[in-house]
Amino acid sequence: MWDKIKDFASEFFVTGDPLxxxxxxxxxxxxxxxxxxxxxxxxxxxxxxxxxxTVDHKxxxxxxxxxxLLMLFRGGVDALLMRTQLAVPNMEFLAPEHYNQIxxxxxxxxxxxxxxxxxxxxxxxxxxxxxxxxxxxxxFLNSLSFWLFFFGAMLFNVSFVIGGSPDAGWLAYPPxxxxxxxxxxGQDFYIWGIQISGIGSLMTGINxxxxxxxxxxxxxxxxxxPMFTWSVLSSCLTIILAFPILTITLALLFIDRYLGAHFFxxxxxxxxxxxxxxxxxxxxxxxxxxxxxxxxxxxxxxxTFSKKRLFGYKSMVFALMAISVTSFFTWAHHFFTMGxxxxxxxxxxxxxxxxxxxxxxxxxxWLFTMYRGKLSFPTPMLWMIGFIPCFVVGGMTGxxxxxxxxxxxxxxxxxLIAHFHQVLIGGVAFGYFAGLYYWWxxxxxxxxxxxIGKWAFWFWNIGFYVCFMPQYVLGLMGMTRxxxxxxxxxxxxxxxxxxxxxGFLMGIGFLFQVWQILHSIKFMERDxxxxxxxxxxxxxxxxxxxxxxxxxxxxxxxxxxxWWEEKQRIAQGHAPKPQPKIEPIHMPKNSGIPFIMSACFFxxxxxxxxxxxxxxxxxxxxxxxCMLAHSFNYKTDYYIPVDExxxxxxxxxxxx
Amino acid sequence: MMKGLRRLTAVLSLFAxxxxxxxxxxxxxxxxxxxxxxxxxxxxxxxxxxxxxVIIVPVLILTFYIVWKYRHNSKKATKYxxxxxxxxxxxxxxWSIPIVIIAILAAVTIKYTHMLEPSKPLEHEAKPIVIQVxxxxxxxxxxxxxQGIATVNYIQFPDNVPVEFQLTSDAPMNSFWxxxxxxxxxxxxxxxxxxxLIAEEPGDYMGxxxxxxxxxxxxxxxxxxxxxxxxxDAWVQQVKDSSPALTTEGYxxxxxxxxxxxETFSSIPEGLFNKIVNxxxxxxxxxxxxxxxxxxGETTNEGATEHEHGNAEATMNHEGHVGxx
Numbered sequence: 001m002w003d004k005i006k007d008f009a010s011e012f013f014v015t016g017d018p019l020x021x022x023x024x025x026x027x028x029x030x031x032x033x034x035x036x037x038x039x040x041x042x043x044x045x046x047x048x049x050x051x052x053x054t055v056d057h058k059x060x061x062x063x064x065x066x067x068x069l070l071m072l073f074r075g076g077v078d079a080l081l082m083r084t085q086l087a088v089p090n091m092e093f094l095a096p097e098h099y100n101q102i103x104x105x106x107x108x109x110x111x112x113x114x115x116x117x118x119x120x121x122x123x124x125x126x127x128x129x130x131x132x133x134x135x136x137x138x139x140f141l142n143s144l145s146f147w148l149f150f151f152g153a154m155l156f157n158v159s160f161v162i163g164g165s166p167d168a169g170w171l172a173y174p175p176x177x178x179x180x181x182x183x184x185x186g187q188d189f190y191i192w193g194i195q196i197s198g199i200g201s202l203m204t205g206i207n208x209x210x211x212x213x214x215x216x217x218x219x220x221x222x223x224x225x226p227m228f229t230w231s232v233l234s235s236c237l238t239i240i241l242a243f244p245i246l247t248i249t250l251a252l253l254f255i256d257r258y259l260g261a262h263f264f265x266x267x268x269x270x271x272x273x274x275x276x277x278x279x280x281x282x283x284x285x286x287x288x289x290x291x292x293x294x295x296x297x298x299x300x301x302x303x304t305f306s307k308k309r310l311f312g313y314k315s316m317v318f319a320l321m322a323i324s325v326t327s328f329f330t331w332a333h334h335f336f337t338m339g340x341x342x343x344x345x346x347x348x349x350x351x352x353x354x355x356x357x358x359x360x361x362x363x364x365x366w367l368f369t370m371y372r373g374k375l376s377f378p379t380p381m382l383w384m385i386g387f388i389p390c391f392v393v394g395g396m397t398g399x400x401x402x403x404x405x406x407x408x409x410x411x412x413x414x415x416l417i418a419h420f421h422q423v424l425i426g427g428v429a430f431g432y433f434a435g436l437y438y439w440w441x442x443x444x445x446x447x448x449x450x451x452i453g454k455w456a457f458w459f460w461n462i463g464f465y466v467c468f469m470p471q472y473v474l475g476l477m478g479m480t481r482x483x484x485x486x487x488x489x490x491x492x493x494x495x496x497x498x499x500x501x502x503g504f505l506m507g508i509g510f511l512f513q514v515w516q517i518l519h520s521i522k523f524m525e526r527d528x529x530x531x532x533x534x535x536x537x538x539x540x541x542x543x544x545x546x547x548x549x550x551x552x553x554x555x556x557x558x559x560x561x562x563w564w565e566e567k568q569r570i571a572q573g574h575a576p577k578p579q580p581k582i583e584p585i586h587m588p589k590n591s592g593i594p595f596i597m598s599a600c601f602f603x604x605x606x607x608x609x610x611x612x613x614x615x616x617x618x619x620x621x622x623x624x625x626c627m628l629a630h631s632f633n634y635k636t637d638y639y640i641p642v643d644e645x646x647x648x649x650x651x652x653x654x655x656x
Numbered sequence: 657m658m659k660g661l662r663r664l665t666a667v668l669s670l671f672a673x674x675x676x677x678x679x680x681x682x683x684x685x686x687x688x689x690x691x692x693x694x695x696x697x698x699x700x701x702x703x704x705x706x707x708x709x710v711i712i713v714p715v716l717i718l719t720f721y722i723v724w725k726y727r728h729n730s731k732k733a734t735k736y737x738x739x740x741x742x743x744x745x746x747x748x749x750x751w752s753i754p755i756v757i758i759a760i761l762a763a764v765t766i767k768y769t770h771m772l773e774p775s776k777p778l779e780h781e782a783k784p785i786v787i788q789v790x791x792x793x794x795x796x797x798x799x800x801x802x803q804g805i806a807t808v809n810y811i812q813f814p815d816n817v818p819v820e821f822q823l824t825s826d827a828p829m830n831s832f833w834x835x836x837x838x839x840x841x842x843x844x845x846x847x848x849x850x851x852x853l854i855a856e857e858p859g860d861y862m863g864x865x866x867x868x869x870x871x872x873x874x875x876x877x878x879x880x881x882x883x884x885x886x887x888x889d890a891w892v893q894q895v896k897d898s899s900p901a902l903t904t905e906g907y908x909x910x911x912x913x914x915x916x917x918x919e920t921f922s923s924i925p926e927g928l929f930n931k932i933v934n935x936x937x938x939x940x941x942x943x944x945x946x947x948x949x950x951x952x953g954e955t956t957n958e959g960a961t962e963h964e965h966g967n968a969e970a971t972m973n974h975e976g977h978v979g980x981x
Contacts, residue, residue, distance in 0.1 A: 096871050169868055176828050176870055266845050266936050272829065273844065306726070309741035315751070337831060337841050339849045342773040349769065350762045357754040363715060364750035367722055372737045376728045388719050396708040399758075403765050405772040406700045408839020409686050412831055412866040476686040478835045480866045483874035490862075491683035 014164050017098070024161050053590040055139035056548055057124045060146045062443065064121030065436070067150055071114040074157065076510055078106035083467075083503035086496050089488045099484035100167035101186070105160070107170025112194060113153040115290045115424070118432045120149070120204050122293065123232055125443050126435075127208060129539035129546055130226050132217025132555045137210035139588040140630070145200040145207065147598035152197025155605050159189035163609065166190040169482070171279050172253070174264035174272040179257050185609050191254050192605035196598075198247055205239030208232055217538065220557035223317070226537045227303075227310055230317050231296025234324040235289050241328065242285035249278040258608070273338065280331035288327040291423070292320060294431025295362060298384050301434050302366050304533050305381040306373030309561060312365040319358035326355050336404045337411050345404040352402035359395055363388060378533070379453040383434035386461045390426030394419060397472065415475025418468045425464055425506075433460075433513075441532045445544045446524040452516035459509030467502025470495035530653075536564035543652035549585045549640055552649050582646060584639040591636070597626035685835040685862060690882075691854045693772060693838030700768050707761050711753060774841050775850040777820065784818040784852070787811060788929040791823075791830035791843040791865060793913035794872040799924050805895045806902045808910065808919035812891050815858045815882040821851040824933045826911055831867035834880045840866050846936035848929075855882035875915045895920045904928070 014020050038044050051059060081102050085094045094102065124142070128135055136142045159165045166186035168176035177187050212233045216225065225233075252263045253275065262270035303310040310316065332340065332348040366388065377385070397419040401410050410416055441447045474495050479486065486492050531540040538555055539546075541563045556577065559565040570576055604619025606612075682688050689695045726734055777784065788799040799806045813819050823832055825843040833840030837853040855861065858881075865876030883891070900906075902921035907928060910916070 096874060100868075100871065173829070173868075176868075181828060181870060266828075271846075307736075308738045311741055312747050313741065315747050335842070337839070338844070339775065339841060342770045346766045346769040349765045353758045353761055353765070357751070357758055360711065360715075360754040361747075361750055365747075367715070367718055368743075368746065370722050370726055372735045372740060373726050374728045374736055375723065375726045385719075385723055389716055392712055392715055392719075396712050399708050399761070400701065400704050403700060403704045403761065403768075405765070405768045405839070406697055406704060408772075408774070408841070409694070409697050409701070409835060411840060412833075412868075473684065476684045478685045478833075478862055478864065480833075480864060482868040485874065 012162060014161055020161065027161065048592070049590070052595045053143075053592045055135070055143045055588045055590055055594075057128050057136050057139065057142060058443065058546060058548075060142055061121045061124030061126075063146060063150075064117045064124060067153065068114050068116075068118035068121060071109050071117070071153065072510070075106050075109040075114050076507060078102045078109065080503055080507055082106065083500040085484060086486075087500040088497065089486055089490070089493050091485055094484065096484045097167060100169075100482070101165040103482055104166050104169055104172075104190075105156075108156065108166075108190065108194070109153075110424075111170065111286065111290070112197065113149075113156065115428055115432070116197075116201060117149055117153075118436075119235070119290055119293050120145070120201075122297070122432065122435045122439070123204070123208055126439055126539060127211060127229060127232055128215070129442070129542070129550055130229055130537050131212060131215060131220060132538045132551060132557055133211065133215040134550045134585065135588060136207050137215055138207050140591055140594065140636070141203050141207050143591065144594035144597065145204040147594045148200030148203075148601060149197040151598040151602040152193045152195070152200065152605075155196060155602055155609075156189055156193030158606075159186055159193075163189065171283060173279075174253065174256070174270075174275050175266045177253060178265055179260075180265065188254075188257065188609040191250050191257075192609055195247065195250055195254075196601050196605055198243055198250075201239060202243040202247070205236040205243065208236045209240065212236075217555050217557045217562075220562070223314070224557060224560050224562075226560070227299035227313070227316055228293070228296035228537075231292045231294075231299070231320055234320040235292040238285050238289045238292070238324045238327060242282045242289065245278060246282040246286075249275060249282065252278075258611075276335055276338070277331065280334045281328070284331045284334065285324075285327045287420075287424070288323055290428045291431075292324060294428050294435075295320065297431045297435035297438070298366060298387060299369075300537065301380045301384045301438050302369045303561070304438070304535055305376050305378065305384070306370045307376075307534070308369055308373035310365070311368040311371075312361075313560060315361055316365055319362050322358040323355055326351060326358075330355065333402055333404075333407070336407045349402050349404040349407075353399055356395060356399050356402075363392060378437075379448065379450055379457060380434045380438035380533075382454065382457045383430045383437065386457065387426060387430040387434070390422060390430065390461075390464065394422030394426050398423060410475060412480050413475035414471040414479045414481060417481050418471035418475060421468050421471075422464075425468075430460075438533065439539070441527050442530075442539055442544045442546070444521075446520060446526050447532055448520045449516050449524060452512055452519060456509045456512035456516060459505050459512055461509075463502045463505025463507075463509055465502070466505055467499050470499045470502075474499070531563075534567075536561035538562055541566070543649075547648045547652055549587060549645065549648075552582055552585075552645050553580045582642050582649075584641055585645060586637060586639055589636050589638055591630070591633075593626050593630045593633075597623055597630075600626060689836055689838070690859060690861065691837040691856050692778060693853050694836055696768065696772055697839055700764070700772075703764055704761055707757055707764075711757055772839075774839070774852065776852065778818040778852050778854055780818045780854065782817045784820040785813055786820045786822065787813065789821050789823040789832055789843060790929065790932055791825040791827055791832070791869065791876070792911050793827040793870055794865070794876050795910070795914075795916035796832075796863075796865065796876060796878050797907075797910060799929055800892070801924075801929070803892045803896075804923055805892060805899070806921040806924045807895075808916050809876075809878040810881070810918040810920070811863070811878065812881040812883060812888060813855070814885040814888040815855045817885070818852055818854045821853065822929065823849040823851060824929070826932050826935070827913075828869040829867055830865040830869045830873065830876065832863070833866040834861050834863040836861045837880065842867065846933065848933050855880075858882050858884065870913070872915050878918075896922045898922075902928075 013024075038047060051063065054060065081094060082099065085091050085099055124136070163185040166172065166177075166182070166189060168182055168187060172187065172190055175181050177190075212225070212229055252261075255261045256263050256265060256270070262268040264270050264272050264275040266272065299310050299316060329351040330348055332344065333352045336345050336348070375381070397415070401407050401416060401419055437448055437453065474492055477490070477492060477495075479490070479492050527544055530543040532544075533540070538557060541555060542551060555562070566577060600619050600622030602619075604616045604623065607614070607616025607619055686701070687698060689698050786801055788801060790797040790799070796809050797806065798808070798811045821832065823841060823843045824847065825845045827845070829845070830843045831840045832843055832851065834853065836859075837855055838851075841849050841851045843849065861880040861882065863878040863880045865873055867873075869876075899920040899922040901923040902925065904925045906921075907925065
């Protein structure tokens with residue numbers, strides 16, 4: 001009996017590596033500490049009522065941000081482990097099989113469990129406020145999206161200590177990801193973790209499209225929407241067209257693995273190349289899904305801190321939409337070397353280059369927003385300005401890569417690695433940081449410490465160049481991606497060491513940010529104006545943090561910069577717009593079903609990973625039961641009485 | 657702020673210098689091609705870089721200029737136009753500049769894409785030498801059908817003679833890359849790809865498996881040695897005289913996942929390469945478009961040629977299934 005348990009445990013848990021044991025211990029201790037703290041401070045009810053069951057978009061946004069910052073930590077540690085392994089030739093810090101797991105989880109986590117949720121967090125925190133709405137269109141669905149993401153991410157991360165991590169690369173090309181080459185459970189964790197959170201992403205896409213199209217404040221025509229709202233719309237349209245492809249592709253891979261089908265196997269008529277095409281049909285739009293909202297953030301930030309209208313609004317809208325459509329026609333540039341023939345390669349080369357045109361136009365428009373403005377440089381604007389040169393150079397190397405015959409020399413090399421990190425860090429990460437710093441006071445009611453923030457910015461920015469510029473050269477020196485070690489004879493040593501140093505500089509930047517948040521929570525002054533940056537759009541017209549119903553009375557937005565114009569009018573001595581009478585506000589009720597349903601999904605996923613039907617089937621039954629329970633629940637809403645609104649408003653605005 | 661900017665500039669120029677200095681060293685293989693294909697690709701890299709720089713450099717300068725000039729705490733009074741948000745003239749300019757640049761680049765790309773199509777034979781008076789490449793877990797098998805020899809993780813061929821690589825895989829997809837001779841191409845099971853390269857001077861060129869294919873793919877390095885015709889012939893003779901034969905069983909041993917040293921074989925089993933290609937049910941996909949496939953000059957062994965390929969597909973798909981039932 002005892003032996004059986006021991007056998008099971010040694011297969012079930014990941015064993016044999018001191019790093020993993022260390023992680024086990026720290027995860028265990030953290031869990032115990034959290035449970036103990038919640039019990040000691042009697043916070044369980046608070047946690048359940050205020051957070052786990054909330055349908056409030058602002059709280060869901062905060063949970064997204066916290067989860068994604070934790071994932072940024074995990075993905076960042078993965079990155080530094082890799083950079084340490086590559087710092088010197090013939091390093092024996094990570095064995096190849098470990099290295100393979102780490103670059104796989106680094107990629108998956110950074111894109112799917114860091115960038116995506118951070119983006120969804122910003123959608124949630126900002127969009128309803130920016131368009132003058134009281135919540136998203138489907139608050140229950142919104143909560144479900146979050147918990148599906150959360151449990152999907154947890155399922156993926158569990159593989160670190162239980163069963164073993166996937167190691168077939170972040171896109172899991174078959175046959176490496178097939179049963180024949182990955183017989184372990186790591187790849188199943190990959191499939192189920194991404195599938196579960198993918199359902200959530202798709203629903204978020206739908207939710208925000210409907211929210212933006214149906215719930216804008218009176219007067220806000222489509223062509224008067226703030227640019228961030230436009231970028232979210234374009235990103236969400238891309239999501240609902242792209243994510244079903246991912247779901248189907250991974251479902252086919254699952255059927256291959258679970259039922260022994262042959263969609264992507266080497267033999268029996270399977271074709272791995274089909275998977276590569278399919279996954280990139282999602283994968284390429286995916287990178288635009290994450291970059292478009294960053295463009296939106298920069299547009300807001302640059303206008304606010306130039307104290308000037310955004311230049312070329314119509315061009316900007318057109319560019320966003322053009323990028324999101326074109327992104328669906330470029331996928332084959334990820335495998336020019338597959339031998340599709342000259343005409344196919346030329347087509348995808350050109351469709352890829354075309355994306356550079358609207359992107360370039362956006363850069364010009366940002367520059368001319370600053371032109372003849374009054375620029376100030378608080379942290380959000382610093383990230384914006386750091387972004388432009390970084391992204392422009394990253395975009396340029398992207399165009400170089402798109403030239404198909406030249407790509408034969410760049411493909412799979414560190415040149416490619418440097419390129420996509422430059423656009424993903426310089427574009428996406430810098431953008432989301434700018435957004436976080438910019439909207440932080442709206443969400444929490446205080447700014448983040450500027451001084452520490454500047455340290456963080458410079459460490460990130462300098463670290464970035466030190467880390468990735470050498471990688472371009474390494475690519476030209478023939479260093480291929482995913483190699484876990486190299487010899488002295490190659491001449492790659494100096495540049496790799498430099499790159500590693502840069503990686504750690506960015507790590508220090510991240511630590512500064514953590515310190516900045518903690519320090520600011522404790523010491524920063526509360527913002528009483530609700531408009532600390534002298535903002536332009538509606539979210540700055542209400543107190544910070546926003547009351548749970550956001551707007552006591554629905555605002556009007558007759559101008560692109562509605563709040564800015566209103567402030568101008570008041571400054572010129574006009575009376576503020578008359579507020580309509582306060583009426584009871586219709587609000588959605590909290591619900592525990594999204595949490596429970598996603599937990600059931602987790603159970604089902606875990607069951608499928610280990611092929612334990614006794615666990616998977618009850619999990620799925622739980623999912624269906626939750627759906628039924630919600631369908632027959634008619635008590636989903638309530639009204640906030642006028643008195644309470646008046647009290648809240650008075651307290652928040654410190655008037656009357 | 658400005659101190660930071662200055663620091664950034666210093667760091668950037670330091671890197672520019674490193675890159676330039678590194679460019680001079682022959683370790684930067686992509687920038688030091690030794691064959692026609694690699695040279696054309698370098699030309700293309702240079703053309704596209706210059707075209708991009710035409711627009712990037714002014715943008716970067718403009719960025720620093722605007723940020724510097726319109727900073728709020730500037731001593732000089734600058735124009736402030738908070739309502740200025742549109743200019744058809746300006747926007748037309750910056751829609752058209754990228755369009756023109758991309759149009760030029762697109763034209764260049766189309767031309768080079770056809771010119772450098774990897775399955776297209778090189779125009780050269782010498783008859784190409786055929787090397788059949790198979791990527792295995794985690795080593796390379798090279799077969800010389802004309803010479804009747806085989807090697808592992810090492811190739812040798814005469815300089816100034818076109819080399820026709822026929823490539824397949826008996827393992828997860830990899831990518832065959834000799835940077836100094838030219839760009840890479842995937843090796844995929846169930847199909848025979850073609851890649852034509854040439855070395856214009858003798859030398860030991862670094863070759864590698866560029867695409868991740870499992871645990872030890874990083875060990876799939878090989879040397880591609882270009883020598884004079886005489887030296888090559890001597891080497892072939894030496895391999896024939898002193899190396900063991902590669903048998904079918906020997907191949908199966910070799911295909912077992914694991915890393916390998918350099919090996920040489922004095923003979924190869926009849927039709928081994930085609931057997932590997934057809935093992936998975938051949939797809940008529942291999943060499944790009946059919947018009948580029950040139951059968952005329954080949955004395956090579958059967959099968960990878962297009963018409964037989966087609967036949968093979970019809971029968972092999974069938975056999976492939978039978979084989980597994």
